[in-house]
Amino acid sequence: MATVAARDTETSLGKTDRRDNWWAGPLATIIVLSGFGIYATFRAVYAQDYELGHGARVNQILPEHAYLLSPFFSPLILLPGMPAWFSPAFLILWAPGGFRLTCYYYRKAYYRAYFGDPPGCAVGEVKSGRYMGETGLFIFQNLHRFFLYVAILFILMLAVDVIHACLWPTTGGGITLGASVGTIVLAVNVVCLSLYTFSCHSLRHLVGGNIDCFSCVAFGQTRHKLWKGVSKLNKNHMLWAWCSLFTVGFADFYVWLVASQTIIDVRLF
Numbered sequence: 001m002a003t004v005a006a007r008d009t010e011t012s013l014g015k016t017d018r019r020d021n022w023w024a025g026p027l028a029t030i031i032v033l034s035g036f037g038i039y040a041t042f043r044a045v046y047a048q049d050y051e052l053g054h055g056a057r058v059n060q061i062l063p064e065h066a067y068l069l070s071p072f073f074s075p076l077i078l079l080p081g082m083p084a085w086f087s088p089a090f091l092i093l094w095a096p097g098g099f100r101l102t103c104y105y106y107r108k109a110y111y112r113a114y115f116g117d118p119p120g121c122a123v124g125e126v127k128s129g130r131y132m133g134e135t136g137l138f139i140f141q142n143l144h145r146f147f148l149y150v151a152i153l154f155i156l157m158l159a160v161d162v163i164h165a166c167l168w169p170t171t172g173g174g175i176t177l178g179a180s181v182g183t184i185v186l187a188v189n190v191v192c193l194s195l196y197t198f199s200c201h202s203l204r205h206l207v208g209g210n211i212d213c214f215s216c217v218a219f220g221q222t223r224h225k226l227w228k229g230v231s232k233l234n235k236n237h238m239l240w241a242w243c244s245l246f247t248v249g250f251a252d253f254y255v256w257l258v259a260s261q262t263i264i265d266v267r268l269f
């Protein structure tokens with residue numbers, strides 16, 4: 001009887017017997033993802049005030065500051081003969097963008113939010129015929145594991161940016177260790193992006209999948225430990241996905257404010 005009742009309510013988009021605010025999640029997803037997409041696109045096209053400090057290659061502002069680089073532009077690639085209208089962010093953002101677009105969690109979130117397919121559990125969906133899985137137009141979703149490899153490289157490069165943000169030029173032309181609020185902002189971003197990346201479902205499969213017995217394969221014990229670690233992080237993959245989206249956007253925004261001299265980046269030590 002329960003099956004029949006559920007079928008009756010799932011015949012048109014949004015129809016349901018659910019009494020909870022099931023629409024709140026998809027609505028929040030639309031607001032946050034659309035807002036982030038608009039902001040990131042604007043910053044990529046605007047392509048100014050994305051770095052500052054010692055070693056800044058575009059704007060030699062605050063030369064006495066440690067080098068800060070927005071994660072949207074890291075690693076900074078300035079090719080010779082690159083036209084002025086071409087933003088270096090275009091060479092970067094395809095990778096983290098593709099990683100999130102093909103993420104198993106985000107897929108669920110934006111399929112529900114943007115396509116209503118379905119909008120929620122036991123909620124009527126857009127009638128689109130047979131479910132095709134990751135085929136046809138969506139075959140690119142199978143690239144997720146390759147985006148993962150690139151994302152891990154990006155984590156390493158963003159960690160190098162944090163090190164740069166700790167190296168402060170001295171008046172004598174040397175270097176001293178230090179940290180500012182900007183250093184902390186970049187470091188927190190790397191931690192959150194790492195938690196998101198290393199909790200990936202594909203990584204979990206990479207380290208622990210495709211085998212029946214850990215003790216029967218080479219490096220079995222190591223793989224088992226890695227698999228347990230990734231599995232632990234994986235439980236909160238959704239949380240890391242949203243936290244890291246916020247921190248990467250905020251890190252760019254903070255660098256923008258400091259590089260445009262709207263605010264002063266306070267040195268802590």
Ligand code: FES
Pocket residue numbers: 099103104105106144148196197199200201202203237
């Ligand atoms: S499943 Fe979300 S990043 Fe891989």
